Amino acid sequence: MALITFDKVKISGLAACVPKNTIYNLNYSTLFDKESVSEIVEKTGIYERRFAPEGMCASDLCYHAAEKLIDDLNIDKSEIDLLVFVSQTPDYRMPATSIVLQERLGLSKSTACFDINLGCSAFVYGLSVIYSMMQTGGFRKALLLDGETRSRVYSPKDRKTAFLFGDGGVAALIEKSNEVGKSFFSLNSDGSKSEYIKMDAGGYRFPSSVETLKEKVVDEYGNIRSDEHGYMNGADVFNFVISEIPKDIKRILAYSESELEQFDYFFFHQANKYMNGYLQKKLKLDSDKVPSCIEKFGNTSSVSIPLTMVSSLFGKNYKNKNCFLSGFGVGMSWASCIINLYDCHVSELIEI
Amino acid sequence: MEQKFITLFKEAIDSENDQISMDTRFRELDEWDSLAALSIIAMLDEEYDIIIDGNKFQKLETLSEILNYISENK
Numbered sequence: 001m002a003l004i005t006f007d008k009v010k011i012s013g014l015a016a017c018v019p020k021n022t023i024y025n026l027n028y029s030t031l032f033d034k035e036s037v038s039e040i041v042e043k044t045g046i047y048e049r050r051f052a053p054e055g056m057c058a059s060d061l062c063y064h065a066a067e068k069l070i071d072d073l074n075i076d077k078s079e080i081d082l083l084v085f086v087s088q089t090p091d092y093r094m095p096a097t098s099i100v101l102q103e104r105l106g107l108s109k110s111t112a113c114f115d116i117n118l119g120c121s122a123f124v125y126g127l128s129v130i131y132s133m134m135q136t137g138g139f140r141k142a143l144l145l146d147g148e149t150r151s152r153v154y155s156p157k158d159r160k161t162a163f164l165f166g167d168g169g170v171a172a173l174i175e176k177s178n179e180v181g182k183s184f185f186s187l188n189s190d191g192s193k194s195e196y197i198k199m200d201a202g203g204y205r206f207p208s209s210v211e212t213l214k215e216k217v218v219d220e221y222g223n224i225r226s227d228e229h230g231y232m233n234g235a236d237v238f239n240f241v242i243s244e245i246p247k248d249i250k251r252i253l254a255y256s257e258s259e260l261e262q263f264d265y266f267f268f269h270q271a272n273k274y275m276n277g278y279l280q281k282k283l284k285l286d287s288d289k290v291p292s293c294i295e296k297f298g299n300t301s302s303v304s305i306p307l308t309m310v311s312s313l314f315g316k317n318y319k320n321k322n323c324f325l326s327g328f329g330v331g332m333s334w335a336s337c338i339i340n341l342y343d344c345h346v347s348e349l350i351e352i
Numbered sequence: 353m354e355q356k357f358i359t360l361f362k363e364a365i366d367s368e369n370d371q372i373s374m375d376t377r378f379r380e381l382d383e384w385d386s387l388a389a390l391s392i393i394a395m396l397d398e399e400y401d402i403i404i405d406g407n408k409f410q411k412l413e414t415l416s417e418i419l420n421y422i423s424e425n426k
Contacts, residue, residue, distance in 0.1 A: 036385070043387050160386060221385075235389045236406035242394070243403045274387070278394055 002187040003255045006131040010180040011339065013173040015069035015347035016310035017061045018050040018166075018297060023151075025049065025163050025298075032159055040163050045273020049166030049298035051151040056352075058089045058147030059097045061169025063104055064352050066145060069171045070105075072347045075141065077105065082112045082142035084130055086122040086302055088330070089149045090115060101145060112139070119197070120269045120329025121187075122146060122302035123170075124337050127325075128185040130174050137176070144172040148301040153199065154232075155225035157215070161232050164272060166298035170306040177342070184256040184338040186248055189331055196236045197330040201227035238275055241328055246282060249326065252336045263289065263338075264321040265312075269328055270294040270304035302327065313346045357419050364388075364395040374416040396422065 025041045025048065041047060052061070062085065070077065083105075085098035092100075098113035112133075118125050123146050130142045147169030154161035201212035212227040225231060253259060266289055268276055273294050280290050291312035293304070300307055305325055321341045328334035354374055362372055365388040369381070378384055393409065396402045400422050412418050 039387065233406060234386055235393060235409065238390050239393055239403055239406055242397055274390060282397075 002185075003252065004128065004132070004185045004187075005256075006135055006183050006185070008176055008178055008180050009131045009134045009183065010175060010177050010342050011127070011172050011344050012175045012177070013069045013073050013345040013347070014170065014306060014310055015065040015072070015350070016168060016170040016303075016307050017065040017068065017350045017352060018168045018307070019052045019056060019061070020351045021051050021053050023049045023051050023166070029156060029162060031157055036159070037163070040159065043272075043274050044164060045277075045294050046163060046298045047295045049151065050168065052149045052167040056149070057091050058087050058149045058167070058169055059085070059091050059101055059145075061167065061352070062145035062147040062171060063101060063169075064350060065169050066101070066105055066143060066171035068347050068350050069173055069345075073173065073345055075173065078108055079140045080107050080111060080143055081139040082130065082133060083107060084114060084116060084126055084142070084144050086116045086118060086126040086144065086146045087148055088117055088119055088122075088301065089147070089152065098145070118333055119301050119331065120271070120304070121327040121331065121333040121335040123305045124185065124325055124327045124335035125187060125333070126302075127172070127174070127337060127339075128187060128335070131183065131185070134174055134176055140175070142174040144174060146170050146172070146302050146306060148303050150299065150301050153230040155215070155223075155229040157224035158218070158229065158231065159221065159223055160234060161230065164299045166300050168297060168300040168303040168307050170303055170310065172306060180342055181340060182256075183340070184252055185335065186252040186255070186337070187335045188244070188248060189333050190244075191331070193236070193240060193332040195233070196240065196332060197230065197232045199228065199230040237271075237329070240332055241271070241275055242278060242282060244332075244334060245279060245326060245328055248334060248336050249283065249324075252338065256338050258338060260285070262322055263324045265318075266290045266324045266326070267305045267308050268326050270297070270308060271299055271329070301329065310346055310349055313341075314348050318346065319343060354419065358415065360395055360399055361392065361415055361418075364391040366391075372415070374414065374419070376415055377413050378415060379413065392418070400426070402426070
């Protein structure tokens, strides 16, 4: 059972960056009738999203978030010994984007860099990997860079996904600290459900070809996409979330000997308002404790948890708050963690 | 039991259609779409404490078939 405890490691800073380019969902597409679009928008609660313009990558958003954080906290770059980039929309198939970012951020050649390829669970997974490496004592400061350009993954002609996804990038600084207590993580996977959210072609199992780029009608509703677009079976995902996430929450609460009432904030992956609302109701959580940014940024995959943290915590008194984080999605992969914010610095959200 | 189920079904998909009965093939309703499917799945979880697998749900055609599924899996 992947349940783990860390001691004396903390997030000491958090910054986020989104593209300026704003998409208004109600006017986004003329392919679908107005009535069904407003129904989708109302039910998913996604009114606006940010789309990276052509040429802008997830790593660009992360780069700007990282520079903002480094600047705000006056960090000596030579002290950053570890950089992990989590994303499923990297710059290249090779080399790893984390290494591209090492050079761009001007970090030393003795920085450990690697990428983690996960979706909506990736921020929590990434934290667990960095916490674990930090605990060895061999690293002074670590950067977790988490970025997505999910807007490019899905077909604008497939109503099941056309109105949901947006782009963003975040940077988290992680350090050891003797004043910090324990944090707890639960990490899970179920490959039997890999067809729930998937992009079939473009990897090495089903390589890119003229055929995989052809758009075709894929269902009785007339939705159109190619094999290189992502697809999602919303009903299956919904089922998965309402059955697995409450179970995982129970498991990590029992493991950490804590109770739901002890938390100041619950940061859930921002899937859509309907699913998140249902989860919140099922867990009987007070809505004041469950911040959301779904209406402004949509579903930004792994970025959605830290983006919600930055957009809801900036300017508030969040010191020493107990937080519960839970990410779930493509894989299927899901992860939860219990952390305290201590003296974490949250930078103002930036736009490029 | 049946009447209650019809009421819950109509509430879930936000319909006031009086023609909906146990024999209705719900996938043919104007109100039916992928969001309606989520609402029914949520209603089954909330009201009957049943989480139905997507593949199994796909095979159900009428309201009575859903109700049968509920009684077989209670």
